[in-house]
């Protein structure tokens with residue numbers, strides 16, 4: 001069993017917790033969430049906010065899974081927890097399909113029915129959400145998020161912290177810069193620059 005602390009108690013964290021339990025080889029010792037209204041999830045106690053992490057590390061908890069949907073926050077916490085000496089397990093739902101040649105970075109979460117294709121690369125702390133498809137040779141940057149049902153054709157590249165919204169479709173080989181947002185349902189037929197927000201069919205800049 002891998003003993004770990006779950007960071008986050010929101011909707012995404014509840015899904016991740018069920019994934020961890022379905023996978024069967026993780027023991028979650030508790031949940032970190034600083035919000036005053038954070039409620040226990042899955043019968044697990046809220047241990048406190050980030051301030052309790054050094055104590056947990058000192059007590060021998062060496063693994064953490066950052067289950068926060070906000071890409072910027074997940075990236076920041078990844079840097080902070082790494083500095084405290086935590087490492088990040090990869091969590092793949094048993095009903096996901098990850099090609100043997102695909103590479104998954106630390107702390108990556110692959111939800112049910114998602115597909116990570118041949119020679120695809122998913123960098124640290126990225127989320128491949130329910131039913132998302134990352135086709136062959138694709139690359140997803142650190143702390144990026146492919147939302148449920150998004151489809152990335154072969155060779156698509158996604159920058160760090162970028163959100164690809166639910167049901168978006170990305171044509172072969174397009175490149176999306178870092179910190180961008182691809183709106184729900186967009187059809188992306190050309191490259192998207194860093195920091196841009198696009199939507200529609202075909203996708204155009206959203207003001």
Ligand SMILES: CC(=O)SCCNC(=O)CCNC(=O)[C@H](O)C(C)(C)COP(=O)(O)OP(=O)(O)OC[C@H]1O[C@@H](n2cnc3c(N)ncnc32)[C@H](O)[C@@H]1OP(=O)(O)O
Pocket residue numbers: 129147148164165166181182183184185186197198199200206207
């Ligand atoms: C398990 C989970 O739930 S994972 C969740 C993952 N999250 C998502 O998939 C959400 C993706 N987010 C979106 O698609 C959002 O609509 C965004 C980020 C693109 C835009 O959100 P906002 O900044 O709030 O924009 P806002 O709603 O004010 O709309 C601005 C304009 O863009 C348009 N617009 C908004 N979203 C889209 C879209 N997806 N496609 C096309 N046009 C859009 C609006 O109609 C509006 O146009 P108008 O100015 O002509 O009226």
